[in-house]
Amino acid sequence: MTKTNPGRFFEDYAVGDLITHAVPRTLSGGERALYHALYPARSALYSSDAFAQACGLPASPLDDLIAFHTVFGKTVPDVSLNAVANLGYADGRFLAPVYAGDTLTSVSEVIGIKQNSNGTSGVVWVRTTGRNQREEDVLTYVRWVMVRKRGAGPAPKTVIPDLPDAVAAKNLVVPGGLSFAEYNFALAGEPHRLSDYDIGEVIDHVDGITIEEAEHMMATRLWQNTAKVHFDATNRPDGRQLIYGGHVISLARALSFNGLANAQMIVALNGGAHANPCFAGDTVRAWSEVLDKTGELAPGVGAARLRLVATKGFAGQLRGEDGKYLPEVLLDLDYWALMPL
Template sequence: MPADTIAKTNPGRFFEDYAVGDVLAHAVPRTVSGGERALYHALYPARHALYSSDEFARACGLPASPLDDLAAFHVVFGKTVPDVSLNAVANLGYGEGRWRVPVYPGDTLRSVSEVIGVKQNSNGKTGVVWVRTRGMNQRDEVVMDYVRWVMVRKRDTDAAAPDPVVPELAKAVEPASLAIPQGLDFTGYDFALAGEPHRWGDYAIGEQIDHVDGVTVEEAEHMMATRLWQNTAKVHFDVGARPDGTRLIYGGHVISMARALSFNGLANAQMVAGLNAGAHANPCLSGDTIHAWSEVLDKAPTAAPGVGAIRLRLVATKGHAPFDLRGEDGKYRSHVLLDLDYWALMPL
């Protein structure tokens, strides 16, 4: 193949291609519609009323039903993959995430990331890259921002290691800094239409909730979801990209499945407002059955009428194994797929 033809393709960035301070303007903005909502609700058992009904959303002070918060996250995240994680070994974690403005059908989203940390691993073959990503709409409003860190392959194992820069991240988003959507008002909230009677005051810090239901992941569904979000990471599509010849389930697929399963017990945790921390503890593969449980970590009032913030740990497991997270060595047990710490908005 002629060299000039090869030069026109994008092999993706490798670890040595990143430097702290780099700003990556990601390609292909996307206008979202009701189609994204329909596909999201087809892929996951998503039933939160605020994202299902325009009339319910209007009764809560919003102009219409927004796109599910995690659907918006997937769109923003997907833009970043060709520049951040095309050659990633693993997506390691998240932090300092905030949903700032709801996304509605007709909005056009784009993403920009800044490299805020790099550190080569001791094996000299990979390194960790930290980026802060902002998703913006057509009015240049930041709809959400978050930090994530990924392990990325080196192109040249003999390349010199950069000076390590490891950013200090907040352990949790302060509840006072959560963005409450303009007009949100839960004082007239309809618990019957929402599906459960449990309100903010009914949950106690330390309480654990087994969400009971499970969903088996199918190869076709996760690949459809990954294409839907325009996530081009090789490990999700190409059986030659992983030594064991399997296609890794996109971590966001696990997040959305677990969040949807949490409806059973947390139907009134309507809006995701903050992402404190998150880890994909073990790989998820086609044929695995995802279950989920939650723990209440904290609660805080907000300035919005009838709205409280609840901090939740959401754990996804392979098979039904509630409340069993780490072994005696402190490491995640092999059945733990996801450990996610987030803030949600709930009626008082």
């Protein structure tokens, strides 16, 4: 009797399956330090207890994407160990801040399946929820992955979930006590308020980062992401290790500080696609487009709906004349972030 886990294949999923993921993770300031070493993250709210307390929080939370990567990493052995690719995200909401000392767990429900026409793989949709040690939901999101089949066999009944185009502004969760009424723009790094941004405005974040293999490997290990395509070069015909898509998300989010320093807290992931594969040696740049804005959600607090694009190309360039993503585009992420009005 084998005691090792070969990972699930497409045939191992059925709509309605509830998967409790192993290995709870207690987070500390160590994860914050490593995160800020791997990415040029420098948001004031996530860097300073004093700044966070001046905004009404008890202390500086851990970066939102630390929570996301941790919850995501728990799911990999059960959802995407045998994935060909992680295809996208939708309907994600950050429900509560995560602080040093919190312990996170993950649970996923299978909400959709569809076999590909080639008969060798299929797409699986799951809704994942991350909870803290008090059984409070801290975030939830849907993602879909392409997973290899174990062998030939009949296709299951196709079920494609009905997902919203975006999280409605009324459903955004603002952390209790958060106030930007006395927001310190000088310490935050830029003077720009939500009202200074126009819908349709495109922001070139200017800077670029060349991805090194060692940094990517450290990141996937940090988040306990065991997907084979990130570790084992023999899993791809070209013999290359695929850069974890979350690594690209965090790089792009960190780069967006230059021009969006006051987009402090991610509160929703409306949608996202890893448009093209990313490999070590690629130089990642980022640009954003303002898609929408809210009114006041809490004292001095509003939200901007932003499109964040990671690319090897130029700002503002996303799709070709055929409507497909340009080959240099790596990530197209639609999210809501809280900002001072």
